[in-house]
Amino acid sequence: MKKSNRIVIIVLIFTLICSVAFSASTKVDENYLYHFYDFMQTLYYRDISTDDLVGGSFNGVLSETSIYSCYEQNQVNETFNSNVLGVSLEKVRTGLLVSNVYPGTNASKIGLETGDVIYRVNRISTSIMNIMDLDYVIEEAGSKAEIEVIKAETGSIVKLQCELSKGYISLIDFFIKDEFGYIRINQFKDLTSDEVGKALQFFDNNQIKNIIVDLRDLISMNIEEAGEVADFFLPFGRIASGGDMILSASIKSDYHFVNIIINEKTQGAGEVIARAVKNYRTGNVFGQTSYGLVEAVKTYPVFTDAAFSCYSKLAGTTDIDGIVNYINMNQLSLSNEYVSGYLHLVENELYDNNNISYEGGVTPDYILNASRVRLEINPQDNGIWIRKDYQLNDVSYDVFVAEKVLSQLGYFKQTPDVTFDINTQKAVNLYKASVNLPQDGILDMTTQNILNYNLFKTYIMKDECIVNVMNLIKEN
Amino acid sequence: MKNLKYGLVILLVAALVVPGLVMANNENGKVNSYLDLMIEKSNSTIDTKNVTADMITGAFSETDKFSYFQAVETYNTEQNTYINAEYVGIGVSMTAHIKGVEIVSVFEYSPASLAGLKSGDIIISVNHENITGKSLEYIASLVKGPVNTYVTLGILKNNEGPVLYYDLSRQVVAMKTVKSYIINHVGYVYISSFTNETGKEFKEALEKFNKKGISDVILDLRDNGGGTLQGCIDVARAVLSECVVTKMDFKYSGYLDIRYEAMKNDETYNMVLLVNENSASASEVVTGALKDNKAAVVVGEKTFGKSVVQSSYEILTPKAYDLYSAKYAISDMFTLSRYVSFYEKHIDTDYLGAAKLTIGEYVTPNGSRINLVGIEPDINVEYDGSLFININNLDNMLWIRAKYDVGMTSYEIYRAKVILKEFGYEVGTLNVLYDETFKQAVKQFQDDYGLYPYGVLDYTTQDNINNILRLSYINEDIQLKKAFEVIKEGK
Numbered sequence: 001m002k003k004s005n006r007i008v009i010i011v012l013i014f015t016l017i018c019s020v021a022f023s024a025s026t027k028v029d030e031n032y033l034y035h036f037y038d039f040m041q042t043l044y045y046r047d048i049s050t051d052d053l054v055g056g057s058f059n060g061v062l063s064e065t066s067i068y069s070c071y072e073q074n075q076v077n078e079t080f081n082s083n084v085l086g087v088s089l090e091k092v093r094t095g096l097l098v099s100n101v102y103p104g105t106n107a108s109k110i111g112l113e114t115g116d117v118i119y120r121v122n123r124i125s126t127s128i129m130n131i132m133d134l135d136y137v138i139e140e141a142g143s144k145a146e147i148e149v150i151k152a153e154t155g156s157i158v159k160l161q162c163e164l165s166k167g168y169i170s171l172i173d174f175f176i177k178d179e180f181g182y183i184r185i186n187q188f189k190d191l192t193s194d195e196v197g198k199a200l201q202f203f204d205n206n207q208i209k210n211i212i213v214d215l216r217d218l219i220s221m222n223i224e225e226a227g228e229v230a231d232f233f234l235p236f237g238r239i240a241s242g243g244d245m246i247l248s249a250s251i252k253s254d255y256h257f258v259n260i261i262i263n264e265k266t267q268g269a270g271e272v273i274a275r276a277v278k279n280y281r282t283g284n285v286f287g288q289t290s291y292g293l294v295e296a297v298k299t300y301p302v303f304t305d306a307a308f309s310c311y312s313k314l315a316g317t318t319d320i321d322g323i324v325n326y327i328n329m330n331q332l333s334l335s336n337e338y339v340s341g342y343l344h345l346v347e348n349e350l351y352d353n354n355n356i357s358y359e360g361g362v363t364p365d366y367i368l369n370a371s372r373v374r375l376e377i378n379p380q381d382n383g384i385w386i387r388k389d390y391q392l393n394d395v396s397y398d399v400f401v402a403e404k405v406l407s408q409l410g411y412f413k414q415t416p417d418v419t420f421d422i423n424t425q426k427a428v429n430l431y432k433a434s435v436n437l438p439q440d441g442i443l444d445m446t447t448q449n450i451l452n453y454n455l456f457k458t459y460i461m462k463d464e465c466i467v468n469v470m471n472l473i474k475e476n
Numbered sequence: 477m478k479n480l481k482y483g484l485v486i487l488l489v490a491a492l493v494v495p496g497l498v499m500a501n502n503e504n505g506k507v508n509s510y511l512d513l514m515i516e517k518s519n520s521t522i523d524t525k526n527v528t529a530d531m532i533t534g535a536f537s538e539t540d541k542f543s544y545f546q547a548v549e550t551y552n553t554e555q556n557t558y559i560n561a562e563y564v565g566i567g568v569s570m571t572a573h574i575k576g577v578e579i580v581s582v583f584e585y586s587p588a589s590l591a592g593l594k595s596g597d598i599i600i601s602v603n604h605e606n607i608t609g610k611s612l613e614y615i616a617s618l619v620k621g622p623v624n625t626y627v628t629l630g631i632l633k634n635n636e637g638p639v640l641y642y643d644l645s646r647q648v649v650a651m652k653t654v655k656s657y658i659i660n661h662v663g664y665v666y667i668s669s670f671t672n673e674t675g676k677e678f679k680e681a682l683e684k685f686n687k688k689g690i691s692d693v694i695l696d697l698r699d700n701g702g703g704t705l706q707g708c709i710d711v712a713r714a715v716l717s718e719c720v721v722t723k724m725d726f727k728y729s730g731y732l733d734i735r736y737e738a739m740k741n742d743e744t745y746n747m748v749l750l751v752n753e754n755s756a757s758a759s760e761v762v763t764g765a766l767k768d769n770k771a772a773v774v775v776g777e778k779t780f781g782k783s784v785v786q787s788s789y790e791i792l793t794p795k796a797y798d799l800y801s802a803k804y805a806i807s808d809m810f811t812l813s814r815y816v817s818f819y820e821k822h823i824d825t826d827y828l829g830a831a832k833l834t835i836g837e838y839v840t841p842n843g844s845r846i847n848l849v850g851i852e853p854d855i856n857v858e859y860d861g862s863l864f865i866n867i868n869n870l871d872n873m874l875w876i877r878a879k880y881d882v883g884m885t886s887y888e889i890y891r892a893k894v895i896l897k898e899f900g901y902e903v904g905t906l907n908v909l910y911d912e913t914f915k916q917a918v919k920q921f922q923d924d925y926g927l928y929p930y931g932v933l934d935y936t937t938q939d940n941i942n943n944i945l946r947l948s949y950i951n952e953d954i955q956l957k958k959a960f961e962v963i964k965e966g967k
Contacts, residue, residue: 027511028527029794030504036532036791039809043835044539045727045784053535058510060534061527065520123781123848127537157637300513308506318505320513343510346519 033057051304051340055128058302058343059093066346067092068221068297073128073341077136083143083164084135087112088187090219091344094150095119095126096134099219100186103372106165114217114265115152121145128341138164152265174199175453175460180470181208182460185229188220188269193228200232200256210473211256212466215270216263216287217372221297223247223350226269230276233258233283239276243348245296247272258283259473261465262362263370267291274362275352285362286469287370292361295346300324307338366472370465384452390443394420402443405451406431507531528794529828540834540848541636542784545791546574547829565620565646566627568593569671574832575632576600576607577615581669581703583653587644590875593631595669595701596756596782600639601630621646647877653703656681657943658690659950662963666696667711670703670758675710682714686743692963695762696750698776698955702757709736712765715772717741719841721765724785726836733836738765746966747772748959751853756780763851764840773966774853775959781850785836789813796826857958873942880933884910892933895941896921898948 037053055071062069070093086105090097096118101108112118119126121137122145129137138145143164150157172195174183181203183196196213203211220226223240227247230239233256234249241247249255260283262274271290277283300320303311312318315326327334351357384398384405395418403416403424411434412427420443428447429439435450460466515522529547536544567586570577579597582589601607602618619627625646630639654677655666663685667674685693693715702708712721716738724734749772751763760783766772792800792813800820806812816826837847844851872891880889885908893903896917904913915931922929925940950956 026508027515027524028507028531029798030507032794032797033507033528033531035797035807035809037535039789040535040831040833042810043728043787043789043833044543045834045836046540048538052538054507056537057507057531057534058514059537060530060532061511061514061522062518063530063534065518065522069514069518123540125538125541155638295519298517302510303506305504305506308509309504312504312506312509318509320509343513345514345517347517348519 051302052128055302055341059127062093066295067094067097068295068344069093069346070344071128071302071341072344073130073133074336074339075130075132077133083139084169085112085138085162085164086169087134088169089118089131089134090221091131092117093127096129096131097219100217102169102186106163110160110162112149112160112162113152114219115267117150117152118147119150120148123148130341135164138162171195172199173453174202176203176206176208177461177470179208179210180473181206181211182214182466183212184214184460185218185270188222188225188229190225192222192225193231196229196232209257210259210470212259212261212469212473213273214261214466215266215274216261216370216465217265218270219265219267219291220269221295222269223272223294223296226272229269230273232256233273233277234280235282237280238353240272240294240350240352242296242350245348245350249276255282259469260285261287261370261469262290262364263288263372264291264361266362267293268295271358271362272350272352274364275358278362278365279353284366284473285364286366286368286472287364287465288367289363290361292359294350294358296348296350297344298347300343300345301334301339302341302343304338304340311338368465368468368472372463372465384448389445390420391441392420392422392425396420398448399424399443402448402451403427405455409454532791532828532831536831540784542782542786543831543833544574545829545831548824548827565623566629566644567647570599570612570615572612573598574608576610577612581653581671583668587647587875589668590873591642591644593629593642594633594699594754595703596634597701598632599629600632601628603628604630623647647875652677653707654678654681656684657946658685658688659947660960661690661692662960663690663693664696665693667700667759669700670707670711672704672706674703674707675714678711679714682743682745691745692747692966693745694748694750694956694959694963695766695772696956696959697755697759697762698750698752699754700756700759701754701780702759702782705758705761708758708761712762713738713741715741715743715745715747716765716769717744719769722761722841723839723843724836725839726785728835731835745771746963748963748966749774750955750959751776751779751851752955753777753780753850756782760846760851761838764838764844764846767851767854768841768844773855773962774851775855775857775962776853776955777856777858778852779846779850781846781848783838783846784834785838786832787835788830788832790817790830791828792816792826793828796823855958855962857955859954873945874938876935876938876942879935880910881931882910882912882915886910889914889933892938892941893917895945899944 037050040053041048052073055073058071070091072091084105086102086107087098088100090099094117098112098114098116098118100114101112118134121134122141145162147160147162148157149160169186171187171189171192172183172185174181183199185192185196200211224247227239231249235253235255236249236251239247239249258277260274260277262270262285266274267290271292271294274285274290278285301324311323311327315323317323349357384401390396390399397418399420400416400418403412406412406427407416409431411431412423414423425441428443429441432439432447437447511527515524526547533545533547567583567588569580571580575598577599579593579595579599581595582593599607602615605618607615607618621627623646626643627646629642629644631642632639653668653671653674657664665678665681667678709721718740719738721736721738726733747766749763749766751759751774755763756779760779763774763779767774790813792809797809797812800812800816801807804812804815806815837845839845872895874888874892878886878888880886887908889910890906890908893906893914897903897906901917901920902913903917904911918933918937919929919931922937927937927940
């Protein structure tokens with residue numbers, strides 16, 4: 001009898017321990033929360049998915065943390081948009097942060113600037129919207145939309161009428177001007193460092209030693225990619241570290257000496273590169289003291305309810321890190337069916353190789369006015385959208401743009417039109433001869449690329465800051 | 477035996493405890509896992525004290541800006557009461573809002589209307605004291621005060637943007653929202669916002685026109701941010717006959733869609749309706765009703781596009797939810813809340829706060845949605861941006877708040893002198909003193925406009941001075957000018 005009693009007591013104690021353990025990890029009553037979501041879905045006049053409500057709730061929990069900590073929906077539409085607003089974006093909790101504005105696009109015309117936050121599109125909140133969906137949402141609304149923006153400088157809210165423009169945003173733009181090789185980084189994405197590598201290779205092939213990397217008006221918290229880019233300019237050593245993130249340059253002798261331009265809007269990735277180059281003295285930094293905010297953002301998938309049940313059982317844990325590790329190890333699918341969105345978390349503050357925080361920004365070696373020139377260029381001048389070769393009798397808008405550039409350069413004498421006629425062919429051949437390409441009469445993608453650079457050069461030389469930097473380099 | 481019994485009781489208790497735990501966790505633990513991740517990994521510490529309220533607040537991040545959750549510390553039960561202008565002295569009626577108080581309607585000629593406050597503006601501070609979470613009565617007591625003293629209001633326009641500060645002088649204000657006068661044999665009615673009295677005032681204005689045999693009516697709803705539903709339905713009914721005014725379309729099937737209809741009406745009018753991009757909510761209901769029923773030609777700009785039905789719901793705490801859910805065997809939160817509010821005594825600690833939700837929208841008689849879209853006018857007349865003149869809100873209009881006679885001094889006297897001088901009256905020195913010369917000028921004016929010529933600048937005289945001021949601006953107000961052109965064509 002006593003024995004069974006003891007067992008009962010043990011069971012009871014075990015249950016109590018369980019309940020204590022359970023309540024310790026149970027921060028919110030999920031049964032209650034899901035019934036609340038249900039309540040909202042019943043009454044709120046528009047359809048709203050449980051996944052979005054959960055994501056919004058995560059943002060509610062994160063409300064007092066860094067704005068880069070946030071939930072982001074899955075991309076709604078994955079097809080490539082042919083028309084763009086002309087900005088690159090970073091996800092923040094208040095909406096979509098404009099991290100770079102591409103010159104000459106409609107975005108620059110309506111006055112969008114780096115640091116502005118687009119927080120509503122056609123009065124729809126962007127708080128959990130995927131950064132890839134902005135152009136899609138505007139296109140769905142008939143390519144025109146009203147966006148509401150929190151201006152970086154004043155904090156005031158402005159309404160802007162925006163329209164998509166034809167074109168695309170390259171990760172980087174680069175060209176050779178006299179003895180200078182110029183690279184402007186437009187966005188830090190997974191392939192940015194590859195593109196920079198290709199540009200540097202191109203400069204090397206042309207014996208260009210004076211390299212300028214323009215990081216003005218650029219925000220990005222893709223610190224890992226910044227590390228990859230900084231690697232080109234450093235012989236070895238620690239770039240930045242914080243928590244379990246350590247970025248180091250590989251040991252090499254073929255690193256490039258570099259001239260970097262930053263300004264007060266440069267934030268995140270650009271500051272990591274500039275600080276590293278400055279600390280290792282492998283280059284010069286020009287411009288203005290940078291913004292002073294570097295945060296390493298780590299991203300976790302947010303599983304759908306069904307996928308979470310399934311994966312947590314398979315992995316034998318409800319710990320998100322544990323589940324993610326299990327999925328990576330077993331190479332399981334993370335497609336949209338299983339993932340409702342992403343949770344971005346700022347986990348650690350980063351420090352440079354001298355263990356100094358980035359707070360206060362990076363002070364350049366040479367201080368000069370480094371505001372970027374807003375160039376008013378017609379949308380037609382946006383450049384050729386490089387996607388296919390053109391030849392005789394082709395009709396395309398790109399032919400029109402190419403003819404315009406060729407006429408600016410003096411190769412094409414007629415009025416530009418959309419038809420690739422015999423005159424176009426003549427001009428293309430003349431131009432190709434001048435840049436040592438085979439004169440086959442085809443406007444191939446290489447030629448289109450070079451034409452775009454020419455277009456690019458015509459306005460980049462209007463930028464006083466770049467001209468000043470080039471003069472300073474020449475003097476030294 | 478005894479021991480076994482004892483054991484059984486303990487087992488039973490254990491059995492009771494376990495299902496309780498399971499019940500509370502019948503979802504799969506996903507949300508808690510992510511919560512753990514955020515708390516463990518985030519650079520800044522996350523306060524988990526109010527995590528349920530934070531999560532519920534966050535769930536509103538995807539809704540329209542008119543829906544929100546108000547946690548219990550800031551929630552007060554006077555949510556739906558209105559405080560009237562008479563007490564306030566700046567000429568607004570207001571209702572509770574998460575950030576302070578929302579202006580429901582602004583009265584004609586009141587300090588608030590002359591300062592440019594609109595229905596829908598949110599007052600977030602009074603004399604630089606933050607009023608978030610304070611009761612309506614307390615806020616009203618701050619706004620109230622002796623006549624001619626000043627109060628500083630911190631205002632949020634459209635629920636967002638920087639805080640704008642307004643200095644308003646407290647005045648005795650008439651609660652009128654309708655202003656009407658006859659201009660060039662056309663009846664002109666301006667409604668500044670909709671209150672439950674607006675319909676009555678509007679009908680009075682129409683009767684005034686009827687008596688003079690005027691059937692051409694311009695209804696001006698520009699800058700009218702809305703107000704009460706009753707007000708706009710009454711106004712539409714006054715000019716419509718046997719047709720649908722508006723429909724209320726709800727998402728929840730338990731709420732029946734409502735149709736508002738107009739009765740038979742013998743009076744018909746040749747009407748032009750003036751709207752602009754600030755005409756919202758109740759104004760859009762009138763616009764939709766008049767446009768779809770072809771009762772008026774709509775002139776001006778596309779309207780604002782806010783036309784939603786909202787309701788407030790009290791939200792139970794998780795503990796209260798579990799308790800009552802077990803008691804009534806209902807898990808659906810909406811149904812349960814209704815049971816609790818009906819059968820249980822109201823206990824404050826049972827509630828986490830209140831949710832204000834957009835639960836439906838108004839659609840026009842033809843079934844078009846207004847919300848987020850707005851209504852396109854029949855004739856588009858936009859301001860070019862360089863000039864904006866609304867004849868009802870002229871800067872130099874008289875405030876009509878006191879009678880003036882010889883010997884008195886007031887800035888209002890100076891303003892009246894300026895206006896009368898403009899119109900060719902001999903007013904003497906331009907100063908704040910009411911002297912004999914000015915009295916003669918007022919007498920002359922009263923004589924010219926068929927008023928009793930006794931030289932006292934009374935309310936009626938001031939109103940007439942405002943009217944001639946308006947007339948002088950009509951050609952500058954390009955939308956109104958167009959309205960007059962259209963109404964002449966319609967004859």
